[in-house]
Amino acid sequence: MKESINKSLEIKKVKPTAMRQLVLDILSKQEHAIGLPELEAQFAQADRTTLYRTLKTFVTKKVIHSIDDGTGTIKYAICKDTCQCNPNELHVHFYCTKCEKTTCLTDIAIPDVPLPQYYIAENINMVVKGLCDKCSKKN
Amino acid sequence: MKESINKSLEIKKVKPTAMRQLVLDILSKQEHAIGLPELEAQFAQADRTTLYRTLKTFVTKKVIHSIDDGTGTIKYAICKDTCQCNPNELHVHFYCTKCEKTTCLTDIAIPDVPLPQYYIAENINMVVKGLCDKCSKKN
DNA sequence: AAATACTTTGCAACTTAGTTGCACCAATAA
């Protein structure tokens, strides 16, 4: 709803323009992560650039996080209000090769990996590919 | 050297054409994973399509593995002769945001993640972004 | 050896996602 969307934007210090409210509203209703092309498709008429820049702003301000699922199109999904996208609070993502949906496994934290000496981690992307629960049952 | 390259191709059952030998030779000399555009640049004159299809064949036949490092260009690196690219034998990759190189951390296995019920893992991509050993020291 | 089938290669054309420059508009501060 409108209220919680404005609250999210306020928390993350993003000016709540009409466009941004709309985009965030759509994103918040998604069951799966979506990409710019899919987002664009949800509008009867909207400019790709504006949506592109809205997503970019959202990512910078940590309203949403981006997911590189290996399909060639970056996906996006909402962050929790408390999320700061630090390496230690990141979760695993899942890409289903059958239904081609990308899911946030919000409950599964990315495990800590030991890096070789002098390597410094700033961010981690972990995507498991395979069959999602719905698709694995349909066999 | 030529010998080991032909051996690799033989092991993975790929017909050793001149083009494939050349590509594999270049790939085997790389310190970091490279993408199609970079591979193309290493040839004075070569057709992108052929290189593209060579890489595709190599990935299918597990001569090389692909790495989605989040830059928008898929990177490729050689697999061990014994590699079957099963989820349990995959390693972590590292992308340095400073030198922009993608490295195989071959010694660091991707940790096993517990998936929610009915999810089936076929493949995993884990990329850590940050500063590599060389770049972190140069500060 | 010649004919046939199959595979690989090269060219051109195309798709798609992402990105940039620039002008215009809206909100806000001076």
Next chain:
DNA sequence: TTATTGGTGCAACTAAGTTGCAAAGTATTT
């Protein structure tokens, strides 16, 4: 009100990847 700042929309572009198709090369059969 005017100046400044930030957001939006359009058009044009880049870069990576991908496809169809024909030519060239390789292997197999007759």
